[in-house]
Amino acid sequence: MRRVVVTGLGLVTPLGSDVETTWANILAGMSGAGPITRFDASDQKCRIACEVKPADHPYGFDASKRVDTKIQRQVDPFIVYGIDAAGQAIEDAGLLEMDEATRLRAGCSIGSGIGGLPGIEKESLVLHEKGPGRVSPHFVHGRLINLISGQVSIKYGLMGPNHAVVTACSTGAHSIGDAARMIRDDDADIMLAGGAEATICPIGIAGFAQARALSTAFNDEPEKASRPYDEARDGFVMGEGAGVVVLEEYEHAKARGAKIYAEVVGYGLSGDAYHVTAPHPEGSGAFRSMEMALRKAGMSPADIDYINAHGTSTPLGDELELGAVRRLFGDAMSGVSMSSTKSAIGHLLGGAGAVESIFCILALRDQIVPPTLNLDNPSESCVGVDLVPHKAKKRPVRAVLNNSFGFGGTNASLVLKLVD
Amino acid sequence: MSDTADRVKKIVVEHLGVEADKVAPDASFIDDLGADSLDIVELVMAFEEEFGVEIPDDAAEKIATVGDAIKYIDDNKG
Numbered sequence: 001m002r003r004v005v006v007t008g009l010g011l012v013t014p015l016g017s018d019v020e021t022t023w024a025n026i027l028a029g030m031s032g033a034g035p036i037t038r039f040d041a042s043d044q045k046c047r048i049a050c051e052v053k054p055a056d057h058p059y060g061f062d063a064s065k066r067v068d069t070k071i072q073r074q075v076d077p078f079i080v081y082g083i084d085a086a087g088q089a090i091e092d093a094g095l096l097e098m099d100e101a102t103r104l105r106a107g108c109s110i111g112s113g114i115g116g117l118p119g120i121e122k123e124s125l126v127l128h129e130k131g132p133g134r135v136s137p138h139f140v141h142g143r144l145i146n147l148i149s150g151q152v153s154i155k156y157g158l159m160g161p162n163h164a165v166v167t168a169c170s171t172g173a174h175s176i177g178d179a180a181r182m183i184r185d186d187d188a189d190i191m192l193a194g195g196a197e198a199t200i201c202p203i204g205i206a207g208f209a210q211a212r213a214l215s216t217a218f219n220d221e222p223e224k225a226s227r228p229y230d231e232a233r234d235g236f237v238m239g240e241g242a243g244v245v246v247l248e249e250y251e252h253a254k255a256r257g258a259k260i261y262a263e264v265v266g267y268g269l270s271g272d273a274y275h276v277t278a279p280h281p282e283g284s285g286a287f288r289s290m291e292m293a294l295r296k297a298g299m300s301p302a303d304i305d306y307i308n309a310h311g312t313s314t315p316l317g318d319e320l321e322l323g324a325v326r327r328l329f330g331d332a333m334s335g336v337s338m339s340s341t342k343s344a345i346g347h348l349l350g351g352a353g354a355v356e357s358i359f360c361i362l363a364l365r366d367q368i369v370p371p372t373l374n375l376d377n378p379s380e381s382c383v384g385v386d387l388v389p390h391k392a393k394k395r396p397v398r399a400v401l402n403n404s405f406g407f408g409g410t411n412a413s414l415v416l417k418l419v420d
Numbered sequence: 421m422s423d424t425a426d427r428v429k430k431i432v433v434e435h436l437g438v439e440a441d442k443v444a445p446d447a448s449f450i451d452d453l454g455a456d457s458l459d460i461v462e463l464v465m466a467f468e469e470e471f472g473v474e475i476p477d478d479a480a481e482k483i484a485t486v487g488d489a490i491k492y493i494d495d496n497k498g
Contacts, residue, residue: 069437070459134469137461 004180005419006261007253008093008246009358010085010194014050014239014345017061018088023362025059025344026370027392031223032345033237038200046214048222049200050239050346052081074138075147076116081242081351082148082196083155086110089192090156093246093258098157106190107160108149109179110244111171113350113406116143118201148196148242160188168406169310171195172243172353173414177267179247189252194354196242208238211277213314226347227374228311228318228340229382236312239346243354245361250419262361262416265399266297272409279317279405283324286310289411290328290401297415301332303399304415306369308356310403311340312347319381321403326385337395339388343373353404357414360400364418368394424471424497425490431466432486435459445487453486463489473497 009019014032016022025032032050041047053060063072063080066087072080086108090096098106123139141147146164153162161182165174172195179193208214215235218225226237253260270292272285279286294301307325311318318340326333341359348355363369375389386393399417429443438453449455449463464480467473467489473496475483483489 070435070454073435073437134465136465137458 002184002186003250004183004247004264005250005253006245006264006361007248007258008089008095009261009361010088010092010244011241011355011358012052012061012081012085013241013355014052016059017052019092019358021059023359026341026359027368029371029373029391030344031373032239033222033225035222036200036205039202041205044202044205045209045216046205047219048215048225048237049205050237051200052241071151075142075151076119077198077240078112078116078196078242079142079148079151081198081240082110082244083151085194085196085242085244086148086152086192089244089246093248095190095246102190103157104159105188106158107162107182107188107192108152108158109161109163109165109175109182109191109193110148110152111165111175111195111350112145112148112197113166113168113171113195114197114199115145117199117204119143121201121203152192158192161191167410167412168408169347169349169352170404170406170410170412171350172355173357173402173404173412174269174353176245176247176264176354176357177269177412177414180264180267183247183249189249191247192244193247194242194244195350197349197351198240199349200238200240205238213277214238215313224374226313226343228309228313228343228372229322229378229387230375231377231379233313233315233318235314236342237346239348241345241348241355242351243358245354245358260419262364263419264414265417266293266299266415268292268296268413270411272411274409276409277407279320280409281320283320285409285411286321286403286405287324287328289413290324290403293401293413293415299399299415301329302335304336304401305395305397306360306363306400307336307338308360308400308402309338309340310405311372312342313340317405319379321405322382322385333385337369337386337388337393339370339372341370353402353412356404357402357416360402360416363397363400364416367397368392369397422490422494424494427470428467428486428490428493431470432463435463435466443486445485445490447486448484449486450484467493471497
């Protein structure tokens with residue numbers, strides 16, 4: 001069977017515009033949360049978010065580094081973040097100079113949960129105020145979810161599969177899982193895979209707040225708002241950014257002497273078949289997704305050292321996920337560390353699964369697990385599990401599990417491990 | 421350079437992300453400034469907004485260079 005490994009990483013997050021800065025800030029226990037600066041949020045129930053910082057910030061994002069100014073004007077920010085993260089991953093993998101034969105076998109699977117919401121909001125107002133003749137000719141293709149994959153394929157000449165997953169907050173994990181299968185099935189040798197999101201705009205914040213999904217109790221203490229498993233948690237904090245990995249067929253990577261971070265060994269998917277926003281009360285979808293990923297990997301729970309949880313900091317979701325993990329892991333629970341990095345960078349929605357997979361890969365590389373911030377008083381059902389409160393923890397990390405769950409009751413789990 | 425030319429140039433630089441000195445009167449939007457047909461639609465909209473002129477589709481199709489745009493605007497603005 002064709003094996004799939006990770007050979008390049010790229011990140012744009014609220015804690016950094018590259019992989020190493022973001023990771024150092026995550027391990028240092030920093031928070032990317034703050035008051036919303038993108039727009040006047042004074043009339044919103046939720047007035048905080050984890051924004052990607054501007055270019056003049058110490059770890060801010062300079063869009064001009066990898067994206068033409070013309071394209072920056074035409075497309076929504078989620079596409080800009082996605083193009084940049086994909087560029088970082090290609091550079092990291094040493095694949096900037098691919099010949100035509102290689103590019104014919106290289107593709108993209110970079111999705112988004114929502115897509116170009118800020119641009120849809122803005123152009124709707126143009127339509128309303130100025131009429132249809134003033135709507136931008138770039139409106140449609142500047143907002144479409146598959147246009148990260150489209151733009152990246154054009155920029156780097158990637159002629160293999162061109163795919164984009166849309167499964168809400170599971171998007172990033174499904175993107176990597178699907179892309180790994182494409183390599184395994186011999187559709188491609190190289191896939192850029194990941195997800196991006198940028199929906200910190202009035203209608204995005206209002207919509208999630210009205211769905212009672214966002215934290216609203218910590219508007220004056222933004223850094224304390226994202227607190228998975230903590231008693232005082234009251235909803236997620238919206239993040240933004242992108243995560244993209246280069247997946248590559250193992251022999252292909254070895255033959256060119258590529259640096260190999262990890263192997264994608266398991267991928268599980270399931271549906272809750274229960275409710276559009278609420279998770280299944282027994283966490284059955286989460287359980288089956290994780291179980292399938294482990295089965296595909298040929299591994300047992302005792303082989304997993306770290307779980308990067310979905311753990312969004314919502315009252316219902318965190319405990320249901322943890323309950324499902326407990327049931328699946330049984331006695332192996334005592335050996336595993338589980339944390340939610342959403343406590344630091346917020347919830348990147350369609351980008352989350354990809355960004356968090358990269359944190360898993362870095363945990364494998366550095367043999368350290370990132371912390372769950374603000375976990376001062378764990379909820380009763382969360383006691384007795386190593387949720388890595390407050391501080392990163394050095395420990396052996398041989399294999400990791402990453403969970404992502406989305407609206408619609410869609411679940412994805414990935415298992416990654418160091419290459420033997 | 422006329423006032424119209426200055427303002428046209430500013431719009432072109434902003435929309436196409438090109439160096440200002442490349443935006444000469446004889447520069448072709450497509451061949452010299454890297455625009456595609458949709459970029460031209462967008463530029464025409466920006467000219468209409470800036471100068472309060474209406475540029476119908478058949479006239480817009482004949483605007484190929486920066487100079488064509490300046491001339492059309494000067495001939496038609498109120």
